Amino acid sequence: MPQAVGVIQTLGFPPVLAAADAMVKGGRVTLVYFDLAERSEFVVAIRGPVSEVTLAVAVGIKAAESCYGGNVVSHYIVPNPPENVLAVLPIAYNAKVERFRT
Template sequence: MPQAVGVIQTLGFPAVLAAADEMVKGGRVTLVYFDKAERGEFLVAIRGPVSEVNVAMEAGKKAAEASYGGEVVSHYIVPNPPENLLAVLPLEYTEEVEQFRV
């Protein structure tokens, strides 16, 4: 089954928390990465089937914008990422997230 990667970058922690929560509830996806970006920005990445990532990303963007002071700075989806992308970026299913993989 083709896998996709979805990333949302927000301004402020409450917005990224709301986005991450809504993404894992809104689609059959696994949260694979979370970190601080720069200047008070945070990002969260998910993986899963392409159709599920699309649905989860829409839900996450709406939740981030609806949170108090929430702002989505950037978002993108990479359907069927090539192996060299996965080798460079920390988007693989790790042992830590494997137990939560759907």
């Protein structure tokens, strides 16, 4: 089954927390990356089947924007990322997230 990567970047911490929570509850996905981007922007990445990631990102965007002061800076979905992308970016399933993998 093709796997996808979905990413949401927000301005501030509360919106990214709301987005991450909504994404893992809104689809059969695994949270694989979370970090501070720059200028108080945060980024969260999920992986899972393409249809589930698409749904989860949509739910995450809605949750982040409905949060007080919520501002989504950017978002994107990469369906079936190639191996060279997985080797370079920190979005692979690792030991920390493997037990939560869906």
